[in-house]
Amino acid sequence: MLIMIANVLDANNLQSLRDNLGKTRYVDGRRTAGREARPVKRNEQVDRADPLLAVMQDLVVDRLLANPVFRMATRPHVVRPPLFSRYEPGMAYGSHVDDAIMGGMRTDVSVTIFLSEPDTYEGGELVIESAAGEQDVKLAAGDAVVYPTTALHRVAPVVSGERLAAVTWVRSLIRDADARELLFDLETARHALFDRLGKTPELDLLAKTQSNLLRRWAED
Known part of the structure; x- marks a missing residue:
């Protein structure tokens, strides 16, 4: 089940995150990729040692859990602390499937929250694969897409601008x-x-x- 959820983050939330993201240190995103995903991952992520990371993670998780559509769609038992990624021109993330176990937790649902307005960057679509074909997702800043962690997906190359996003995973009360x-x-x-x-x-x-x-x- 693939669901788009509007306005998970409001304008104040987005401004707070963007202000903090402008102050944080980024590292090579391959540090958090699994063995098979590492060769196709070309992005940057906020350093896990950055003191601002926990503040941003708490904000995103709080807003997700406050959203009734998110709760209905995922039936969350545990929400992982999000990763914050940055894609600049030439960066992309090739086809991959997210790890089944992260930090000892089973992952059932993947969530991407868009932090950049779609008209500020070219390319960078989240492409989710299924038996019915591929679906390109590029949402307004503050909107989220929820999709099965079992799905192959990729981030198309960014041609211009900057793509900022938060990504997290959910262990659902409902495994199936x-x-x-x-x-x-x-x-x-x-x-x-x-x-x-x-x-x-x-x-x-x-x-x-x-x-x-x-x-x-x-x-x-």
């Missing part, structure tokens, strides 16, 4: 991607019906069904 999608669809339908009809016996039955499916599938 199909089950997560079913629960997301059920909750989306429940909210829409409640807004239209108010509380009804039929909605109570849907709520019971969703709760019992969540109870059946959740891993704590």
Whole structure:
């Protein structure tokens, strides 16, 4: 399931992050890549030793967890501290799949939050591969895309400008991607019906069904 989420970060959040990113030290992004991804990764990332990193990580994780669509789409159990990446002209990240285990945590869902406005850089699309083909994603600053960690994906070469992004991973309470999608669809339908009809016996039955499916599938 691939979902775009608008306005995860507001203008004040973005300004704070950009101010801090302008003060941080960047290092070769290959330091955090797995063995097979390392040869195709050409970007820079904020140094893990930088004292501003934890402040930026806390802000992004807090805003993600405050977003109801993110919570519905991912059912988060643990959200990894984000990485902050910078792509300048000529930089790219070739086709790869994210590590299944990071820091001892299973990764189920990948999240990219765009920090640069799309008209400030050329290229740099996040390209997500699936059986249905490829999907190019290039969103407004502050928007996020949520996609399965199992998917092959890449960042197209940046031709001009600067692409800033935050990337993180989620261990979901619901391991199975199909089950997560079913629960997301059920909750989306429940909210829409409640807004239209108010509380009804039929909605109570849907709520019971969703709760019992969540109870059946959740891993704590």
